[in-house]
Amino acid sequence: MNSPARQYLQQFMHDLGQDYKAWRGLNALLLRQRQAILARNSEELETINQQIFGLYHKLSSTGSTRHQLLSALGVSTNNQGVQRLIRHLPAAWQESVGALWQQVEAQAREAQTANQYNGTLLNMQYDIVQSILNASEPENWLYQHR
Structure with missing residues (x-):
């Protein structure tokens, strides 16, 4: 394996x-x-959201780097490309890198589910507040945001 390819692989694994x-x-x-939504x-929600956006930025950045590394290694820049790359790693690395990739995928799916759930909670709270605000003005029911 040539030196640039080895560096790309090391960066990918890191x-x-x-x-x-x-x-x-x-x-x-x-x-x-x-928990803060519920x-x-x-105040806590604002602090947490700032931390979340920081991690989103970091994950976006490493995702972009991974895309570039996969391209430089000549594999497709999707899950199939990563799987192909893992299959071509030295045998000593295949199992650990493959397991780590699966763990990253599982964590990403978990985050997507949690984010959707939190979004649903926020929408429910918004609907409740809107109902309370419009309860004193029944004539506004027609103009409620849905």
Whole structure:
């Protein structure tokens, strides 16, 4: 394996480990976000949201780097490309990198589910507040945002 390809692989594996940590952190923050939503703690929610956006930015950046690395290694820039890359790693690395990739994927799916759930909670709270606000003015029912 030539030197640039080896460096790309090392960067890929390093970033994958960093992504796993970031996704785990994001899932912990999404749980805290859900608790803050339910408690209607807007100050805590603002703090958590800033941390979440920081992790989103980091994950976006490493995703972009991964895209570039996969392209430079000559594999497609999707899950199939990553799987192909893993199959072509030295045998000693295949199992650990493959397992790490699966863990990253699982954390990402968990975050997507948690984010959707939190979004649903926020929408429900918004609808409740709108109903309360419009209860004193029944003539406004026609103009409610839905």
